[in-house]
Each structure stands twice: as C-alpha cells, then as structure tokens.
Amino acid sequence: MDSRNFLYMFYGFAVAWVAVIIYVVTLVARERKLRDEMRRLRQMIETGERA
Amino acid sequence: MRDKVMYALAAIAGVLLVRNLYETFLSLPDEALQGAIYRIIFFHVPAAWTFMLGALVAMVASVIVLIRKSFAADALAASVTEIALVFGAVNLATGMVWARIIWGIWWAWDARLTSMLISWLMYGGYLMLRQAIDEPTQRARMSAVLSILTFPGVMITWKAIEWWRTQHPGPVLSIRGANDKMDPAMQSVLYWNFLAVLLFAVVLTLIRMRQEETRRELDGLRREAHAI
Numbered sequence: 001m002d003s004r005n006f007l008y009m010f011y012g013f014a015v016a017w018v019a020v021i022i023y024v025v026t027l028v029a030r031e032r033k034l035r036d037e038m039r040r041l042r043q044m045i046e047t048g049e050r051a
Numbered sequence: 052m053r054d055k056v057m058y059a060l061a062a063i064a065g066v067l068l069v070r071n072l073y074e075t076f077l078s079l080p081d082e083a084l085q086g087a088i089y090r091i092i093f094f095h096v097p098a099a100w101t102f103m104l105g106a107l108v109a110m111v112a113s114v115i116v117l118i119r120k121s122f123a124a125d126a127l128a129a130s131v132t133e134i135a136l137v138f139g140a141v142n143l144a145t146g147m148v149w150a151r152i153i154w155g156i157w158w159a160w161d162a163r164l165t166s167m168l169i170s171w172l173m174y175g176g177y178l179m180l181r182q183a184i185d186e187p188t189q190r191a192r193m194s195a196v197l198s199i200l201t202f203p204g205v206m207i208t209w210k211a212i213e214w215w216r217t218q219h220p221g222p223v224l225s226i227r228g229a230n231d232k233m234d235p236a237m238q239s240v241l242y243w244n245f246l247a248v249l250l251f252a253v254v255l256t257l258i259r260m261r262q263e264e265t266r267r268e269l270d271g272l273r274r275e276a277h278a279i
Contacts, residue, residue, distance in 0.1 A: 001076070001081060001087050002081040002086030002087040003087070004086050004087070005085070005086045005087045005088035005152050006087050008088055008148055008149075008151060008152045009087045009088045009090055009091060011148050012088070012090075012091040012094070012095075012144075012145045012148040012149060013090075013091070013094065013145075015141075015144045015145060015148060016094045016098070016141045016144065016145050019137060019140050019141050019144060020137065020141065020251075023137045023255075024255070027255065027258060027259065027262075030262060031258070031262060034262060034265045034266065034269065035265075037269055038265065038268070038269060038272070041269065041272040041273065041276055042272065044276050044279075045272065045275055045276050045279060048276065048279035049279065
C-alpha cells in the first residue's frame with residue numbers, strides 16, 4: 001500500500017468509525033435512561049394505586 | 052420477532068463489513084494517481100447514499116404523517132432522519148479528509164459540498180424542531196412539513212455533480228452512466244459496502260424506532276401518574 005497518504009487514509013476511516021461509535025453509545029445511554037424512567041413511573045403508579 | 056430480525060441484520064452487516072474491510076485494505080491495489088487515500092471512497096459514498104435514502108424514507112413517512120396522522124410514520128421519519136444525519140456527518144468528514152490531500156484544502160464552497168452541508172443542517176434543524184414542540188400531534192405535523200420541504204435539497208445534492216462541474220469529481224460509477232468509469236472490482240467493493248452500511252443503518256433505525264415507541268408509552272404513563 002502507498003505509504004504517502006496512509007496517515008490521512010487512517011484519519012478518514014478513524015473519523016468515520018468514531019462518529020458511528022459515539023452515536024451508538026448515545027443510543028445505548030438513551031435506551032437505559034428510558035427504561036429507568038419507565039420502571040420509576042410504573043413503581044410510582046403502583047404505589048399511588050395501592051394508597 | 053423484531054429483536055431476532057435486528058440481530059440477524061446486525062450479524063449480516065458485521066460479516067459484510069469485515070469482508071469489505073479485507074477487500075478494501077488487502078485485496079484492492081492502490082489507485083494510480085491518488086495512492087492509498089482513494090480507499091476513503093468505500094465509506095464516503097455508501098455514507099452519502101445512506102443519508103440520501105434515509106432522507107427519502109423520511110420524506111415518504113412525513114407525507115403519510117400528514118395524510119393519515121400516523122404516529123408510527125412520525126416515529127419512522129424521526130428515527131430515520133437521525134440515523135441519516137450520522138451517515139451524512141460521516142460523508143462530510145471523510146470527504147474533507149480526502150479533499151485535504153487531493154485538493155490541498157479541507158473545504159470548497161462548490162455546488163455538491165454546499166448543497167450537502169445545507170441539507171445536513173436542515174435535517175439537524177428538523178431534529179431541533181422536534182425537541183422544541185411538546186404537543187405530539189403538532190410536533191408530528193410541523194416536523195413532517197419541514198422534512199418534505201427539505202427533501203428537494205437532497206435531490207439537488209444528488210444531481211449537483213451533473214448539473215454543475217465545479218470542484219467535486221463528476222460521476223465515476225457505471226450506474227450513473229459515467230464516461231470515466233471506476234474499475235469494476237472497485238465498484239463491486241463499493242456496492243457491497245453500501246449494502247453493509249445500509250443494513251447497519253436499518254438496525255440502528257429499528258432500535259431508534261423502539262425508543263420512540265417507549266417515549267410515547269412514557270408520555271401515557273406520565274399522564275396516568277399525574278392523574279393519581
């Protein structure tokens with residue numbers, strides 16, 4: 001492989017993968033946040049109904 | 052069932068990506084004039100197509116939102132727009148890295164680059180608009196209108212390299228009727244990588260759509276909790 005542009009080729013692929021990975025991480029964090037809120041609200045409703 | 056489909060698509064996308072990375076780095080030779088840097092095209096172009104296809108799906112879903120007042124179509128439009136934006140960012144960033152070497156500059160205000168950037172910013176605005184409106188029906192209707200109005204920008208981006216011959220290279224793929232065609236082996240890797248990126252985008256869209264459904268469910272639960 002031509003070594004002249006190798007570093008910039010690496011930057012190109014790195015920036016593509018980093019962008020996708022950052023998005024996947026935010027997607028997973030959002031999923032966790034939604035599940036936590038769902039659990040909290042269900043508990044709150046159950047407690048309220050019993051009272 | 053949806054989970055199984057998601058896992059299957061993710062597995063196929065993963066296998067295809069590994070195969071394509073092998074082809075890209077170890078099988079294909081360097082391009083005669085550009086050297087190693089030309090390999091960026093194998094992600095740059097599939098990312099652009101994924102962005103454009105996502106915009107098309109969002110536009111169709113938005114029309115359905117306006118006609119049938121469907122929240123499922125609204126969830127699809129919002130999800131697919133967000134995923135399209137990610138791949139649009141990949142397209143813009145990889146293009147800039149390639150341009151730094153081949154053109155000697157990071158950016159040029161040529162027709163293709165400018166129209167792509169404007170489209171990308173407009174879809175960013177679409178997501179911001181959704182955050183700004185609390186009422187679900189109004190949010191769905193207003194964002195659907197914006198999505199439909201933004202789509203012609205994507206069509207201009209697609210045709211820009213034929214309509215205006217400026218800095219960005221003209222069409223090089225057989226499917227666009229290019230005169231100066233890319234080598235068939237290189238085109239093959241590009242199409243396979245588009246399939247892999249597209250499958251990956253579909254998986255992300257399905258996950259994102261499920262989150263939109265959960266969010267709607269949460270809105271209902273919040274109202275119930277508030278009533279108690």
